[in-house]
Amino acid sequence: xxxxxxxxxxxxxxxxxxxxxxxxxxxxxxxxxxxxxxxxxxxxxxxxxxxxxxxxxxxxxxxxxxxxxxxxxxxxxxxxxxxxxxxxxxxxxxxxxxxxxxxxxxxxxxxxxxxxxxxxxxxxxxxxxxxxxxxxxxxxxxxxxxxxxxxxxxxxxxxxxxxxxxxxxxxxxxxxxxxxxxxxxxxxxxxxxxxxxxxxxxxxxxxxxxxxxxxxxxxxxxxxxxxxxxxxxxxxxxxxxxxxxxxxxxxxxxxxxxxxxxxxxxxxxxxxxxxxxxxxxxxxxxxxxxxxxxxxxxxxxxxxxxxxxxxxxxxxxxxxxxxxxxxxxxxxxxxxxxxxxxxxxxxxxxxxxxxxxxxxxxxxxxxxxxxxxxxxxxxxxxxxxxxxxxxxxxxxxxxxxxxxxxxxxxxxxxxxxxxxxxxxxxxxxxxxxxxxxxxxxxxxxxxxxxxxxxxxxxxxxxxxxxxxxxxxxxxxxxxxxxxxxxxxxxxxxxxxxxxxxxxxxxxxxxxxxxxxxxxxxxxxxxxxxxxxxxxxxxxxxxxxxxxxxxxxxxxxxxxxxxxxxxxxxxxxxxxxxxxxxxxxxxxxxxxxxxxxxxxx
Amino acid sequence: xxxxxxxxxxxxxxxxxxxxxxxxxxxxxxxxxxxxxxxxxxxxxxxxxxxxxxxxxxxxxxxxxxxxxxxxxxxxxxxxxxxxxxxxxxxxxxxxxxxxxxxxxxxxxxxxxxxxxxxxxxxxxxxxxxxxxxxxxxxxxxxxxxxxxxxxxxxxxxxxxxxxxxxxxxxxxxxxxxxxxxxxxxxxxxxxx
Numbered sequence: 001x002x003x004x005x006x007x008x009x010x011x012x013x014x015x016x017x018x019x020x021x022x023x024x025x026x027x028x029x030x031x032x033x034x035x036x037x038x039x040x041x042x043x044x045x046x047x048x049x050x051x052x053x054x055x056x057x058x059x060x061x062x063x064x065x066x067x068x069x070x071x072x073x074x075x076x077x078x079x080x081x082x083x084x085x086x087x088x089x090x091x092x093x094x095x096x097x098x099x100x101x102x103x104x105x106x107x108x109x110x111x112x113x114x115x116x117x118x119x120x121x122x123x124x125x126x127x128x129x130x131x132x133x134x135x136x137x138x139x140x141x142x143x144x145x146x147x148x149x150x151x152x153x154x155x156x157x158x159x160x161x162x163x164x165x166x167x168x169x170x171x172x173x174x175x176x177x178x179x180x181x182x183x184x185x186x187x188x189x190x191x192x193x194x195x196x197x198x199x200x201x202x203x204x205x206x207x208x209x210x211x212x213x214x215x216x217x218x219x220x221x222x223x224x225x226x227x228x229x230x231x232x233x234x235x236x237x238x239x240x241x242x243x244x245x246x247x248x249x250x251x252x253x254x255x256x257x258x259x260x261x262x263x264x265x266x267x268x269x270x271x272x273x274x275x276x277x278x279x280x281x282x283x284x285x286x287x288x289x290x291x292x293x294x295x296x297x298x299x300x301x302x303x304x305x306x307x308x309x310x311x312x313x314x315x316x317x318x319x320x321x322x323x324x325x326x327x328x329x330x331x332x333x334x335x336x337x338x339x340x341x342x343x344x345x346x347x348x349x350x351x352x353x354x355x356x357x358x359x360x361x362x363x364x365x366x367x368x369x370x371x372x373x374x375x376x377x378x379x380x381x382x383x384x385x386x387x388x389x390x391x392x393x394x395x396x397x398x399x400x401x402x403x404x405x406x407x408x409x410x411x412x413x414x415x416x417x418x419x420x421x422x423x424x425x426x427x428x429x430x431x432x433x434x435x436x437x438x439x440x441x442x443x444x445x446x447x448x449x450x451x452x453x454x455x456x457x458x459x460x461x462x463x464x465x466x467x468x469x470x471x472x473x474x475x476x477x478x479x480x481x482x483x484x485x486x487x488x489x490x491x492x493x494x495x496x497x498x499x500x501x502x503x504x505x506x507x508x509x510x511x512x513x514x515x516x517x518x519x520x521x522x523x524x525x526x527x528x529x530x531x532x533x534x535x536x537x538x539x540x541x542x543x544x545x546x547x548x549x550x551x552x553x554x555x556x557x558x559x560x561x562x563x564x565x566x567x568x569x570x571x572x573x574x575x576x577x578x579x580x581x582x583x584x585x586x587x588x589x590x591x592x593x594x595x596x597x598x599x600x
Numbered sequence: 601x602x603x604x605x606x607x608x609x610x611x612x613x614x615x616x617x618x619x620x621x622x623x624x625x626x627x628x629x630x631x632x633x634x635x636x637x638x639x640x641x642x643x644x645x646x647x648x649x650x651x652x653x654x655x656x657x658x659x660x661x662x663x664x665x666x667x668x669x670x671x672x673x674x675x676x677x678x679x680x681x682x683x684x685x686x687x688x689x690x691x692x693x694x695x696x697x698x699x700x701x702x703x704x705x706x707x708x709x710x711x712x713x714x715x716x717x718x719x720x721x722x723x724x725x726x727x728x729x730x731x732x733x734x735x736x737x738x739x740x741x742x743x744x745x746x747x748x749x750x751x752x753x754x755x756x757x758x759x760x761x762x763x764x765x766x767x768x769x770x771x772x773x774x775x776x777x778x779x780x781x782x783x784x785x786x787x788x789x790x791x792x793x
Contacts, residue, residue, distance in 0.1 A: 004774060011774075046621075053617050054610055066603070073607040078615050126683050136623040140615075143622045172610055179618060184626060191630045192637075198658055201627075201634040201642045206683065209646070209653040212787060215662045215679075248644055248656055248682045254634060255627040272676075272685035275729030277658035278644070283776020339722070340692040347705045348726070349719035352737075352777075356697065356726040357687040360672070360735040363777035367729075384729045385687035388697075486691035508689035592693060599695035 001337055005365035008287070009329070012369070013322065015291055016298050020318060023295060024302020030181045031154040031303065033058045033173050043180050050176045061167035064540025067155055068533065070171040071148055075115050075529070078144060083111040085137035086129070095130035096205035102128060109517035114141035116528035117149055117410055119260070119267030119380055119503035120494075120520060122512040126249040126270045131203060138267060139256050143187075146263030146296075147178040149412030152532050153300060156416050159539030160440055161307045163547045168539050182296070183263060190292060191258035198281030201254040206247050214244040253278055261292045264410040266380030266503040274370065274383040275359055286366050286383060293379045297408035300415045308440050312558035317418060320566045324407045325376050328396045333368040335393035341593060354393065357385030368393070371504075375400035378410030380503025387481065387490065387506040391590040394506070395582065398493050401500040403574040404459060410501060413528075416535045418566075420455040422557070423448060423538075425569040429555050438554050441547040448541060451534040458530045460577050462499035462523045467492045467581070475515035481508020484600030485592070489585035494520065499527035647784070649792050656682075659732045661783050666711070667751040668789070669736070669744050671782040672723055673704060676731025687729045701725050712747050735779035738767060752789065762788060 029035040037043075051058060062070065086102040089095060102110070106122055113120045114137075125134065151174040158168045195201050253269045257279050260267055274280040280289060298318065305314020337353040344350045353364040362370070367384035374381050375397035386397050400407060406418040423439055427449050430437030437444040470476030470491045480487040490506040497504055498520040505511070511520060556562060592598055634642035645657045655661050660671040662680040677684035690697035704725040709716065721740040741763050749759040766785040769778050787793045 004770070007774060050617060053613050056610075069603070070607050070610065073604070074611040074614055077608065077611040081615055081619075124684060124686070126685065135627050136619065139627070140619055140623050144614075144618060172614065175614065176618075179622065184622065188626065188630065192633050195630070195634040195638045195642050198641045198645050200644050201631050202644075203631070204643070207644060207646065207653055207656075209655045211661055212654060212783070212790065212792070213661075213663050213665055213668060215664060243662075243678070246655060246659070246661055246680065246682050248646075248653075248659060249685075250644060252627045252631065254642070255630040258630075270685045270730075272687070272730035272732070275687070276685050277656075277730060277732055277734060281645075281658050283771045287775050342692060342698055343701060343722070343726075344719075346698065346702045347709075347716070347720055348701060349722050349739075352722065354692070355722040356690070356692075357729045358726075359728050359730065359733045360723050360737055360779045361733075361776050366776055382729070385689050387689040387691060388687060390692050481689050482691040482694055484691075484693060486693060489691075506689070507686070508691070589691075589693060598693065599698055600691075600693050 001334060002365075005333060008365060008369070009326070012287075012291065013326075016294050019295055020298045020302045023299025024306060024314070027182070027296075027299050027303040028306045030177050031174065033170070033177065037181055039181055039185060047176060047180055050180070054172055056172055058173055061170050063166050064155065064159070064168050064536045064543070067168055067171045068536040071151065071532065072529065074144075074171075074175070075148065078141065079111045079115040082114060082137040082141060083107050086110060086133055089130045089133045092130065092132045094132040094135070094203060097130070099128060099130050102133070105514045105517040106512060109521045111137075112521040112524050113503065114138050114265070114267060115145060116501050116524045117141075117145035117263070117265055117378060117413065118498060118501040118524045118528070119265045120498055120505065120524065121267055121503070122517055122520070124271035125268055131251050134256055134269060135252050139259060142256065142259040142263050142265040142267070143179055143183050144175065146183060146259070146265065146411045147175050149410055150178050150182075150296070150300070151175060151412065152535055153412035153415040156419060156535055156539040157304055157307045159541075159543040160442060162543045163545060165543040168543050183259060186262055187255070187258040190262060191254045193288065194254045194257055194285060197285040198277070199254040199257055199285070200250055200278050201252055202250055203252065204250045206250055209246050209248055211244055211246055214242055216242060249278065260381060261289045261379065262296065264293055264297070264377045264379040266374065268381060274381045275385070280383055283361055283366060286362050286370065289381075290370050290373050293373050293377045294408050296411045297377055297414045300412065304415065310440060310557065313440065316558040316562050317422065317566070320563045321407050321418070323563070324403070324567060324570065325372065328376065328400055328407070329369060329372040332372050332393050332396035333365060335390045335396075336364045336368050338390065340390055342599070354388070354390050357388030359383065371397050372400065374504055375502060376405070376407035376409070378405045378413055378501045378503070380497065382504050385507060386493070386504060387508045391586045391593055394489065395586040397504065398489070398496060398582070398586065399574065399578070401496045401502045402463065402578045403570050404456065405500050405502060406570060413501065413531075417455065417531070420452040420535070421570050421573070422566055423452045424456070425566045426555055426557070428569060429565055435553060438548060440557060441550060442542050442545050443548060448538055451538040451541070454534040455531050456573060459499045459527050462526045463492070463496045464577070464581065466499070466519050466523050467495040470495065470519070475513060479510045479513060479516060481510065482600065485585050485589040486600065489589070492581055492585055495523055498523040501527050647787060647793065654787065654792065655783050657781065657784055658734055659783075660734045663782065663786055666747060668786045669741060669748055669780075669782050672733050672736060673725065673727045674731040675727040680732065682732060685730045685732055687731060688727045712743050714743060734781050734783055736782055738763070738778050738780055741767075741780040748789070
């Protein structure tokens, strides 16, 4: 744990704190249809064009049911849109490698994955998806699923801020404004920065290079890429062959990577995701990518404070998230620096730490920071292979996801998930003192608490239910890449990642089977939309209430006590739910590492 | 029913209009800027020798000969396969991993004449996340330097200079790790760059 790491933590936290206020102010302008931003002179003509195409009035608002209905119809149709593009990619343009259509079950899984902002990938991008599929079927959702998340969080914030209101905003206006004013300009700047670091952006066919030293390799004769060729999947065959060439991936990578980070999507252009030098070429691109994951979620906490005219509340939530983030980061970093004793025993240097699955240019710290941030938020991009982390180092990403991804969280989804915990915490505090709980001037009643409990319970059931199903079936265990407790962790991680809409993986699991494609797809859809429904119901219910004046008996939604209470609620719910499962996975693995010499 | 049709209409308009903007205009604008201002990087930082592409400065190639520096082990396809990037994904208690690393440790020691009591640099015997990691640590490069210099009949000093030429420090003295680019170093040794 060298001073470079500590200094980077200080800079990272400093940058996030510094960016939160300007980002929050900008978000509050975007999410208010009447407000102007500094980009308005440039963008508002385009915005008006969109409204004219829709035949929509900017000030037309929707109730929570209508808002939710618009979102669900849009998500459903755009999911079908992406599914069809993948199924038909062989007929569509920009397919220089001539990839065949993607399997139906894999297409379903991928469409569900990107629609839900999960970006779990059961395929390897560079050998499955055409440029058109990457650019249209997948990147489209990188934008709109992020916008949907922000839209729902904005609707919830409006619901809390308004009184006796029937409406919570207009979904289409939010969708258009978030994309035009926020995601598109940020992505454009970010993508150009990424190219300056070495991320590729072109439409050329893959390049063939002559190897300096031809080598004998066992090569995959015909890999199972998830494409259909002649209707049947081909088997994997290893043969020894003289390799003289290296085929180098090309494509519109930078434009896709920019929004995959900003929108906390995480779906890599290539199989290795942000570990691939073409997606993340330098330590600087790495640091900026990590920063970009937290940028919008952090700004949303300030937006909350602004909208509720209670900036201390926004900062209190920010602090809660920051504390939980730092705790995870330090554990993960410490464990990865400590390394794997099994390696040290056979003569591998203990410095710098566990390098299996990590890149030299990022080092241990750059990998641990990325892993913690990508799972705090619902990003799921990876710059190192979580499956090869030490037991407790890998526990951190897993627990981050299982806590509900509320530590900054996905764009929008992090805020509304955290607000559900906030309301639960205030409800618990109310129980302790025996008063009707109030949150920002709104009485919290049975209906609201039920909706919050529903938000928390959905992903719990999806994670544990499906993971238990997978762990006791043949299809579940046949896909494992590791034996012993690590295998169980792979299954638990997969369904946590899917239901939590994260998308990172213990990637030893070969998830591209019909069973996994379908179950993971369903888990993702549950984890996204079954959470949005109660959130929107909560929003509508709170909007209709009247504000009660703050009294000396009201529990203050800021300060030390509040932060401890909310963090405690998040941790206790998570621990009570997942500790038994974790004890059988990473925790027992940690004991085996230190107290035995067993290998699996 | 009327609202359903209305919403479907909005959704189709939304998919088409946002699709054209976000999946057409956006990548094309990025592409234009990238190709104009960062032509080489936007096309993969390719290394050329007389109009022939010999690799990318960002992607590792396999080297096994004694006269070359060796990159990190690769789990990408059959090794260094740039269309199947990925790591080994083996867990810390994996027997396969332990056996594999043990083999690499023995080979590394034998090749470089390293004593049995000196630990082997971690990056030299573990596979990277992408399988295409173009770099090795300076410690690893220094151990290999003796062997390569001997094979090529170079002086240690000239070799250290070559390594220094292909070493990058921390970005802004802070971010990332010091590292040596194996492919560009090897090509430079061959006089191909």
